[in-house]
Amino acid sequence: MTKSGTAATSLDRLQLQHRYADLGPVFGTPTAPTPLENPHLIHVNKEVMALLGLDVAEATHPDWPSYTTGSKLFAGSVPLAMKYTGHQFGGYNPELGDGRALLLGEVENSGKHWDLHLKGAGKTPYSRFGDGRAVLRSTIREYLAGEALSTLGIRSTRALSIVGSREPVARESMETGAALIRVARTHIRFGHFEYLFYTRQLDAQKQLVEFVCAQFLPEVTGQPIQEQAEALLRFTVQRSAELAAGWQSVGFAHGVLNTDNMSIIGDTFDFGPYGFLDDYEPGFICNHSDHTGRYAFDAQPGVVLWNLNALAHAFSSLLDAEILKDCLGQFQPLLIEHYAGLMRAKLGLALKDDGDQQLCADLLQILEQGQVDYSLFFRTLSHYTGERPAAALEALVSPSQHAVLQDWLRRYDQRLQKEKRPAQQRSQAMLATNPKFVLRNYLAQRVIEAAEAGDYQPLGILFDLLQSPFDEHPGFEDWAAAPTDTGKHLPISCSS
Ligand code: AMP
Numbered sequence: 370m371t372k373s374g375t376a377a378t379s380l381d382r383l384q385l386q387h388r389y390a391d392l393g394p395v396f397g398t399p400t401a402p403t404p405l406e407n408p409h410l411i412h413v414n415k416e417v418m419a420l421l422g423l424d425v426a427e428a429t430h431p432d433w434p435s436y437t438t439g440s441k442l443f444a445g446s447v448p449l450a451m452k453y454t455g456h457q458f459g460g461y462n463p464e465l466g467d468g469r470a471l472l473l474g475e476v477e478n479s480g481k482h483w484d485l486h487l488k489g490a491g492k493t494p495y496s497r498f499g500d501g502r503a504v505l506r507s508t509i510r511e512y513l514a515g516e517a518l519s520t521l522g523i524r525s526t527r528a529l530s531i532v533g534s535r536e537p538v539a540r541e542s543m544e545t546g547a548a549l550i551r552v553a554r555t556h557i558r559f560g561h562f563e564y565l566f567y568t569r570q571l572d573a574q575k576q577l578v579e580f581v582c583a584q585f586l587p588e589v590t591g592q593p594i595q596e597q598a599e600a601l602l603r604f605t606v607q608r609s610a611e612l613a614a615g616w617q618s619v620g621f622a623h624g625v626l627n628t629d630n631m632s633i634i635g636d637t638f639d640f641g642p643y644g645f646l647d648d649y650e651p652g653f654i655c656n657h658s659d660h661t662g663r664y665a666f667d668a669q670p671g672v673v674l675w676n677l678n679a680l681a682h683a684f685s686s687l688l689d690a691e692i693l694k695d696c697l698g699q700f701q702p703l704l705i706e707h708y709a710g711l712m713r714a715k716l717g718l719a720l721k722d723d724g725d726q727q728l729c730a731d732l733l734q735i736l737e738q739g740q741v742d743y744s745l746f747f748r749t750l751s752h753y754t755g756e757r758p759a760a761a762l763e764a765l766v767s768p769s770q771h772a773v774l775q776d777w778l779r780r781y782d783q784r785l786q787k788e789k790r791p792a793q794q795r796s797q798a799m800l801a802t803n804p805k806f807v808l809r810n811y812l813a814q815r816v817i818e819a820a821e822a823g824d825y826q827p828l829g830i831l832f833d834l835l836q837s838p839f840d841e842h843p844g845f846e847d848w849a850a851a852p853t854d855t856g857k858h859l860p861i862s863c864s865s
């Protein structure tokens with residue numbers, strides 16, 4: 370239903386608003402897309418169509434390639450390259466902005482607003498040395514990641530549709546151009562506020578604070594600007610802490626946590642060389658250009674806090690140092706509490722117990738030392754009923770760790786006795802928390818290679834599995850398997 374309660378709308382009637390573009394020229398530059406030539410449709414996301422109030426019967430509409438490259442614009446669209454800056458690998462870069470993407474506008478449906486953002490739209494005033502394009506490989510990776518995280522309950526941008534083309538695009542080798550329409554509640558990043566702060570455009574910065582608060586914190590609308598700024602910073606700290614906890618709990622490494630890739634509302638944003646853990650490896654670095662491990666898996670919570678510090682510095686034009694410190698001080702307790710809750714759910718523990726944190730930490734140590742597949746272990750544990758010798762679990766752990774695993778299982782059995790839920794109910798809850806299907810790099814690679822050869826069927830299969838990753842999907846066991854040794858640690862380029 371649309372906001373007026375009418376039936377779903379057609380593609381040609383989708384009406385866009387452009388409140389961000391209306392903020393003024395400081396915030397970006399109106400820019401026409403440069404459509405890819407002869408694009409062909411690869412996939413349309415029916416769930417996202419429904420979010421936007423689009424009639425899913427329109428998934429076969431012949432104009433998807435035109436809309437997904439910008440040769441046709443949705444009604445009311447004002448394409449705009451957004452201006453932002455940001456800290457990249459710890460250094461400030463004043464030159465950033467949408468270099469290959471355009472904000473098309475926003476759709477209002479059922480009281481919610483959704484930005485549509487065309488990625489791979491051609492050059493913009495902020496392209497610097499770039500070609501304004503995205504390649505098929507990275508477009509597919511972004512398309513899948515949004516679904517994989519959302520269905521695991523982690524806030525993320527998603528995408529409406531993807532197209533491919535034959536346009537050659539040079540990366541480490543020659544690839545082909547592709548595009549997607551990214552969908553998010555907002556495209557405002559930490560870097561938007563950094564830009565306005567470092568260029569001393571402080572009235573515009575206040576305007577942006579009010580703009581974000583009006584959308585996400587309506588309860589502070591009309592209050593003095595300091596109060597709005599404080600509410601916004603607290604909100605961003607809270608959402609970012611929840612986000613980091615979520616990533617750590619599902620084994621997701623983002624790979625490029627620069628402040629221009631951090632959403633002000635705590636969505637996972639801008640997918641590059643991300644990776645889901647196969648073996649539980651805390652120091653996992655998914656980006657092969659990240660030589661120091663700045664964005665390693667276990668460094669993420671610390672880096673998110675570093676990024677929040679950078680954001681807080683940009684808010685120092687509005688808030689006293691004491692308040693900034695207090696807002697940032699919320700991060701760690703929120704992170705710990707949220708992570709503990711998520712890990713308890715993975716372990717099937719509905720009640721809180723003092724020993725839970727240690728129980729979890731000890732398990733993670735076994736998984737690390739036993740080179741155990743993270744997702745497979747928790748999925749298998751979801752079926753555990755106290756049997757001995759717990760062969761299914763032992764089979765996942767290297768023999769040198771079998772004895773410590775048995776010790777741990779004895780402690781787990783004792784802990785489960787404190788639970789009130791019947792075992793059957795616990796198992797069901799765990800199976801709805803610990804996915805069978807995970808967006809592993811080797812699977813993404815399989816799908817990408819097929820797509821590069823013109824076969825999009827594997828992409829469709831993986832996409833469907835990731836939209837219901839807790840279901841058994843008999844016949845698709847192959848897609849639930851951990852990689853062989855050669856499928857682990859595939860080098861993932863940060864070029865996109
Ligand atoms: P990313 O690494 O994708 O987060 O991008 C960092 C910055 O580089 C952003 O300002 C992007 O818009 C810009 N950028 C990345 N790739 C390209 C490209 N191929 N052409 C133009 N700008 C790009």
Ligand code: MG
Pocket residue numbers: 629630639
């Ligand atoms: Mg980016």
